[in-house]
Amino acid sequence: PVAQVIEETAQPVLAKPARVKEIANADRPSRWETFRTVGALAVLLSVLIAFTLLLVWYMRGSAEEQLKMAATAYENQDYRSAIKYYEQFISNHKENERVSFARCRIGVSKIRDATENTGDPFEGAKMAAQVAPGMMEESGISEVRGDLAGALINIGDRMVNKAENAKDQAEKKKYSDGLKSQLAMIQDPNYIASQERRQNEPRIIALEESWQRLVREIQKTDDRQKAVEDMKAAIAANDAIKAYAIRYAIMLKYPQLTADQELSSLLQGATDIVRGQVTVATEKPVAADPSNM
Numbered sequence: 001p002v003a004q005v006i007e008e009t010a011q012p013v014l015a016k017p018a019r020v021k022e023i024a025n026a027d028r029p030s031r032w033e034t035f036r037t038v039g040a041l042a043v044l045l046s047v048l049i050a051f052t053l054l055l056v057w058y059m060r061g062s063a064e065e066q067l068k069m070a071a072t073a074y075e076n077q078d079y080r081s082a083i084k085y086y087e088q089f090i091s092n093h094k095e096n097e098r099v100s101f102a103r104c105r106i107g108v109s110k111i112r113d114a115t116e117n118t119g120d121p122f123e124g125a126k127m128a129a130q131v132a133p134g135m136m137e138e139s140g141i142s143e144v145r146g147d148l149a150g151a152l153i154n155i156g157d158r159m160v161n162k163a164e165n166a167k168d169q170a171e172k173k174k175y176s177d178g179l180k181s182q183l184a185m186i187q188d189p190n191y192i193a194s195q196e197r198r199q200n201e202p203r204i205i206a207l208e209e210s211w212q213r214l215v216r217e218i219q220k221t222d223d224r225q226k227a228v229e230d231m232k233a234a235i236a237a238n239d240a241i242k243a244y245a246i247r248y249a250i251m252l253k254y255p256q257l258t259a260d261q262e263l264s265s266l267l268q269g270a271t272d273i274v275r276g277q278v279t280v281a282t283e284k285p286v287a288a289d290p291s292n293m
Contacts, residue, residue: 007134059145063093067102074105079113101140107131108144111151121158121175125182132191148185149196156182156207163214174212176214183211220254224263231266235273243270 070085085110086102093099110131115124132148135141141148156179163175186192186204186260197204227250234243247267250257 013112028246049208059140063089063096063098066092066150067098070102070105074109077116079109079117082109083113098136098140101143104140104144104148107135108147108151112154115151115155115158117231121155121182123161123177124151124155124158125185126176128155128185132185133197133256136190145193145196146199149192151192152182152186153200153203153207156186160207160210160214169218172214174216176211176218179207179211179214183207221248223253224257224260228262228266231263235266235269240270240271240273240277243267243273 051217066085066089069084070089071135073079073081079118086106089096089102110212111124111128114127115121118124128151135148145212155232159175159179159182163179166172167177181198186207189197192200192204227246230246231243234240234246243266247263250263
């Protein structure tokens with residue numbers, strides 16, 4: 001009985017290492033389970049790579065679509081829509097290489113919109129002064145230099161048209177001065193480089209000649225008005241000789257004023273003064289006595 005008790009007591013102790021080994025083996029994953037885990041990770045990684053490539057492709061396609069929509073609006077002269085599409089493109093694709101180009105297109109669109117949709121070339125000139133300097137800092141400026149040159153010259157053309165159709169001398173002077181300022185911007189090589197200048201040379205020369213002609217016309221009108229006022233003052237003072245001299249000087253400078261009705265009327269007024277100063281003889285002349293000779 002003692003031996004039996006000892007044997008029964010020792011048996012669980014002797015069996016413990018085997019039990020520990022059995023438990024350890026139960027916790028260790030099998031080779032199949034390891035392979036399955038690695039395979040799942042590989043599949044997950046493949047899915048992630050595919051998703052990333054798909055996302056890149058989608059984003060690239062989305063960027064191209066937005067640029068295409070913006071370009072279509074721009075070409076259709078719908079500049080406000082073009083601005084909106086280019087701004088959306090920049091917001092959605094900040095790292096895209098075409099962002100600088102989009103910024104420059106926005107600048108040109110703003111200039112054209114201010115010029116053409118408001119009908120006031122001064123608004124276009126103001127917008128050009130605001131946005132053009134910043135465009136010069138963009139790497140995409142080379143792609144829009146031709147458009148920028150056209151937009152700036154277009155402002156000048158509209159200044160000329162407004163000046164030629166001005167209702168009065170003050171309005172004509174306003175647009176002539178505006179054209180002078182616009183020509184200064186057009187002649188700045190920072191805004192219109194040599195290549196674009198050669199391409200637009202006939203238009204630029206026409207603008208310069210138009211400005212010079214406007215200056216001459218404005219000066220002629222001012223000189224004519226002064227001559228009219230001076231002749232009126234001379235006639236009021238019964239100074240016909242001075243009135244004649246004033247008319248002679250203005251005709252010498254501007255021969256085309258020969259047919260001016262107001263100046264012709266004032267000339268008649270001076271002539272009337274001379275006629276009024278002539279004394280008509282009423283007595284017969286007395287013959288000279290030969291003996292006194």
